[in-house]
Amino acid sequence: MTRNDPIKHVFIWPALLIVLVISIFPLIYSLTTSFMSLRLVPPIPPRFVGFGNYAELLQNPRFWHVAWTTSVIAFIAVALQYVIGFAVALALNARVPGEGIFRVGFLLPMLVAPVAVALIARQILNPTMGPLNEFMTVLGFSNLPFLTQTKWAIGAIISVEVWQWTPFVILMLLAGLQTLPDDVYEAAALENASPWQQFWGITFPMMLPISVAVVFIRLIESYKIMDTVFVMTGGGPGISTETLTLFAYQEGFKKFNLGYTSALSFLFLIFITIIGVVYLAILKPYLEKHK
Amino acid sequence: MSVRALKGNGRWWALAGCLLWLAFTFFPLYWVAITSFKSPLGVVGGPTFIPFVDFEPSLSAWNELLSGQRGQFYNTFIASTIVGLSASLLATAIGSMAAYALVRFDFELKLLTALLFVIVAFGGYLIGYNLLGLRQGPSLVYAFVAALTLAVGSSRVRLPGPVLGNSDIVFWFVSQRMFPPIVAAFALFLMYTEIGKMGFKLVDTYIGLTFAYVAFSLPIVIWLMRDFFEALPVEVEEAAMVDNVPTWRIFFGIVLPMSKPGLIATFMITLAFVWNEFLFALFLTSSRWQTLPILVAGQNSQRGDEWWAISAAALVAIIPMVIMAGILSRLMRSGLLLGAIK
Numbered sequence: 001m002t003r004n005d006p007i008k009h010v011f012i013w014p015a016l017l018i019v020l021v022i023s024i025f026p027l028i029y030s031l032t033t034s035f036m037s038l039r040l041v042p043p044i045p046p047r048f049v050g051f052g053n054y055a056e057l058l059q060n061p062r063f064w065h066v067a068w069t070t071s072v073i074a075f076i077a078v079a080l081q082y083v084i085g086f087a088v089a090l091a092l093n094a095r096v097p098g099e100g101i102f103r104v105g106f107l108l109p110m111l112v113a114p115v116a117v118a119l120i121a122r123q124i125l126n127p128t129m130g131p132l133n134e135f136m137t138v139l140g141f142s143n144l145p146f147l148t149q150t151k152w153a154i155g156a157i158i159s160v161e162v163w164q165w166t167p168f169v170i171l172m173l174l175a176g177l178q179t180l181p182d183d184v185y186e187a188a189a190l191e192n193a194s195p196w197q198q199f200w201g202i203t204f205p206m207m208l209p210i211s212v213a214v215v216f217i218r219l220i221e222s223y224k225i226m227d228t229v230f231v232m233t234g235g236g237p238g239i240s241t242e243t244l245t246l247f248a249y250q251e252g253f254k255k256f257n258l259g260y261t262s263a264l265s266f267l268f269l270i271f272i273t274i275i276g277v278v279y280l281a282i283l284k285p286y287l288e289k290h291k
Numbered sequence: 292m293s294v295r296a297l298k299g300n301g302r303w304w305a306l307a308g309c310l311l312w313l314a315f316t317f318f319p320l321y322w323v324a325i326t327s328f329k330s331p332l333g334v335v336g337g338p339t340f341i342p343f344v345d346f347e348p349s350l351s352a353w354n355e356l357l358s359g360q361r362g363q364f365y366n367t368f369i370a371s372t373i374v375g376l377s378a379s380l381l382a383t384a385i386g387s388m389a390a391y392a393l394v395r396f397d398f399e400l401k402l403l404t405a406l407l408f409v410i411v412a413f414g415g416y417l418i419g420y421n422l423l424g425l426r427q428g429p430s431l432v433y434a435f436v437a438a439l440t441l442a443v444g445s446s447r448v449r450l451p452g453p454v455l456g457n458s459d460i461v462f463w464f465v466s467q468r469m470f471p472p473i474v475a476a477f478a479l480f481l482m483y484t485e486i487g488k489m490g491f492k493l494v495d496t497y498i499g500l501t502f503a504y505v506a507f508s509l510p511i512v513i514w515l516m517r518d519f520f521e522a523l524p525v526e527v528e529e530a531a532m533v534d535n536v537p538t539w540r541i542f543f544g545i546v547l548p549m550s551k552p553g554l555i556a557t558f559m560i561t562l563a564f565v566w567n568e569f570l571f572a573l574f575l576t577s578s579r580w581q582t583l584p585i586l587v588a589g590q591n592s593q594r595g596d597e598w599w600a601i602s603a604a605a606l607v608a609i610i611p612m613v614i615m616a617g618i619l620s621r622l623m624r625s626g627l628l629l630g631a632i633k
Contacts, residue, residue: 007538008396015389015464015509020439022506023467025431026478028416088312091305098306104617105313108320111612113567115584116605120323123598131322131338163315195301220469227569231588248473265474272469 085169386512428485
C-alpha cells in the first residue's frame with residue numbers, strides 16, 4: 001500500500017540532505033582533481049591535464065598488479081566465506097547439538113575492529129614467537145615466512161578475511177534458511193529424497209536470491225580492504241600484497257599526488273561497477289528461472 | 292522436531308564441523324586475552340598457552356594501560372563511546388524515518404531534476420572556484436544551495452523524461468557505499484578544513500565526526516529498516532488511518548513500537564560499524580576526539596611489537612562488542628532478524 005501525504009517529505013528530507021551534503025563534495029572534488037595535475041608536496045599550481053592521469057595509470061604495471069592482487073584476495077576470500085558460511089548456517093538450521101553456544105560464538109569475529117584483528121593475526125603468525133609456528137614445528141615445518149613471502153602473506157590475509165567475515169554470511173543465510181517453508185521438505189521426505197538431493201533440489205535454488213545479495217555485498221566490501229593489509233603486511237614484501245585502497249593511500253598521503261589518487265579512485269569505482277554488473281548479468285537467468 | 296533436523300550420523304559430522312569452526316573462531320580471541328596477562332618476558336620466551344600451568348599471569352600490561360602510560364586511554368574510550376552511541380542513535384532515527392517513507396509513500400523524481408542538480412552543483416563549484424575566485428568552501432556552499440533550490444523548483448514544473456521511483460532512491464542510498472572510502476575520507480577532511488576557515492571548526496570535533504558517521508551509516512540503516520517495515524502488517528496502520536490518526540502519530544505510536552526488534556538490531560549493527568571504523572577517524576580527528584581503533588593501531592607503530600600492551604589495548608576495543616554479540620544473538624534466536632533480508 002502506498003498513500004500520499006505531504007508529511008512524507010518531512011520523513012525523507014533529513015536523510016536525503018545529510019547524504020547529499022556528504023557525498024556530493026567528495027564526488028565533485030575528486031572528479032575535478034582527477035583531471036588535474038595537483039601535488040601538495042612540493043606545492044605546484046594545479047594544471048589541467050585532461051585524461052592524462054587516467055592514461056598514466058592504465059599504463060602503470062603497478063596498477064594492474066594491485067588490481068590483480070585485490071581481485072585474488074576478494075574472490076578467494078568471498079568464495080571461502082560463502083561455502084563455509086552456507087555449511088555452518090545449514091548445520092545451525094538443522095539444530096546441531098549446542099547451537100545456542102555456536103550462534104553467539106560464530107557472530108563474534110564480525111564485531112571485532114579490523115585493526116585489532118590484524119594485530120592479533122600478526123601475533124599468531126609471528127615466525128618465531130607465535131603459536132602457529134609452534135604448531136607447524138611439531139609438524140616439522142619451523143619458522144615459515146607467514147607474512148614476509150608473497151604466497152604465504154596473501155594466504156594469511158585471505159584467512160583473516162575469512163575469519164572476520166564468514167559470520168556475516170552465516171547471519172544472513174541463517175535468516176534466509178529460517179524463512180523457507182516446511183511443507184516442501186515434508187513432501188520431499190515423503191518421496192524419499194536424500195539430503196543431498198534435497199539440498200540441490202530445494203534449499204540451494206530457494207536460497208539463490210539471498211546468496212546473490214550476500215556475495216555481492218561481501219565482494220564490494222572486500223575490494224575496499226585496507227586496514228587489515230595495512231597493519232599485517234603494509235603491502236609488502238615489496239608491493240606484492242598491496243591492494244587498491246592501500247595503493248591510493250600511498251599515492252595520496254605519502255606522495256600527496258592528489259590528481260593521480262583521484263583518478264585512481266575513479267578507475268577503482270569503474271572497476272567495481274563492471275564487476276558488479278557482470279556478476280549480476282551472469283546470475284540473472286538463474287534468478288529468473290527460479291522465481 | 293522439524294523435518295529439516297539432521298538424523299543419525301549426519302548430526303555428529305555437523306557437530307564436529309561446527310566445533311572445528313568454533314575453535315578457529317575462538318583461538319585468536321583466547322590468544323589475545325591470555326597475552327594481555329603475560330609479562331614482557333613471558334611473551335618473548337616463546338608461545339605459552341594455559342595460565343597458571345605454563346606461565347604465571349601478570350597484570351603489568353593492564354596497569355600500564357589504565358595508569359595512562361599508553362596514551363590518553365580514558366579520554367579515547369569516552370570519546371569512542373559518546374560518538375558511537377550518538378551517531379548510531381541519530382542514524383537509526385533519521386534512517387528509519389526515511390525507510391518508512393520509502394516503504395509507505397510514493398516518491399517521484401524526474402531524471403532531469405536529478406541531472407540538473409548534479410550539473411548545477413558541478414558547474415557552480417567550477418565557476419565559483421575558477422572564474423569568481425572564491426575559495427573552495429564558499430563556492431561549494433553556494434553551488435550546493437543553488438543546485439538544491441533549482442532542483443526543488445524544477446520538480447514543481449512538469450518535466451519530460453523518465454521518472455525515478457522509490458526503488459531508484461533506495462538504490463542511490465545504497466550505492467553510496469560503493470565509493471572508495473579513502474577518497475571520501477580525504478575529501479571530507481579537505482571540506483572540513485575549508486569550512487573551518489569559514490569559522491566552524493569541524494576537524495577533531497564531536498559534531499564533525501558524528502556527522503560523518505551518521506551520513507555513512509544511513510545507507511545501511513535505510514536498507515535494513517526498509518525490509519523490517521515491509522514485513523509489518525499494513526492493516527493496523529490502515530485501521531488507524533480510518534480513524535484519522537495523523538501520519539506522524541501512526542509512525543511514532545504504532546509503527547516504531549511494532550518494529551522495536553528491528554530497530555535494536557539495526558542500532559547495534561550501526562554501533563559496531565562506527566565503533567570499529569578506522570579510516571574516517573584517522574583523517575577527521577587528531578587528539579581530543581580520537582577513537583579506540585586509532586589508539587590500538589598506534590600501540591604498534593609507537594613502541595614496536597610489545598604484544599602484551601597491544602593485546603590489552605585491543606581487548607578494550609573488543610570487549611564491548613563481545614557483550615553486544617551476546618545480546619544480538621539473543622535477538623537472533625527469537626527469530627527477530629527474520630525480516631532483515633528477503
